[in-house]
Amino acid sequence: MARRNDHSKDELQRLALATVKDFLNLYPSQDLSLRKVAKLIGYSPATIINCFGSYGDLLLAANAETLDELHLLSNVAVREEVYPQVALRKLARIQLGFARKYPHRWQLAFEHRIPVHKALPEWHQMRIDRLFALFTEQLSRIEGRKKLQDIHIASRVIWAGVHGICLLAAGGGVISEKHTSGEQMIDSLLDNYLKSWVSNGQLSTTTS
Structure with a gap:
């Protein structure tokens, strides 16, 4: 078993976080505990x-590391995308792909509850806001004439819809993707919502 002086505090933090990540790649967070993490890394709770x-x-x-990873993947996917409608679809599919590949990490990042008496740390809220901002930016490009509040609301409506689809993909719902794929549901959500939200014309949201 490792002793307290085997790692610096920063090294021990990185070791613990890597252990949590590796565990969640295979098992749900309900199977994890402080004692289990401590045992896996050879330190006391x-x-x-x-x-x-x-x-x-x-x-x-x-969870912050998961959000950082999601933001990096999302930012790279839309960084050079010319069409905002396509960018929104890419953002949604990044979420879906991550939820499928790492369901336990995704669920913990978005379903984890903190005690009611404790405020969410600013550094964590910043990461959530940064993900929302990617959706808000694309909606602003689609319809910049709308009020900022309307754009913020729309981004959260889309996020909520995508979140529900990802929850199904991650195995957190009673409805599976057996008859309708997550991609099809995302396409339907974006096609229908954006057509009713945009003031003029119809949008082409098709991507290869």
Whole structure:
């Protein structure tokens, strides 16, 4: 078993986060615990608490890494996309692909609950807002004449719809993708919602 001085605090934090990530790549978060993380890395639970503050804070830090990864994938996917409608579709499909590939990490990142008496840390809220901003930016490109509040609401409506589809893909719902794929549901959501939201004309949201 490793001793306390085998790793610096930063090294131990990275080790714990990598262990949580590796575990969630295979198993649901319900099967994880502070004691299990401690056992896997060879340190005591108290040492991990000293590094993160609490088990909940360890999970928040792990979720932050998931959100960073999602933002990087999303940003790369739309960075040079000319058509905002296509960019929205790409953003939605990045979420869907991640939820399918890493269902336990995705679920923990978006379904994790913190105690009611504790505020979400600013560094974590910033990561959530940054993901929302990618959707907001594309909607602004589609219909910049709308009020900013309307654009923000629309981005959250689309996000909520995509989130529900991803939840099904991640195995968190009673309805499966057996008869209708997640891609088809995303296409239907975006096609129909954007056509009713945009003031003029119909949009081509087809991508190869």
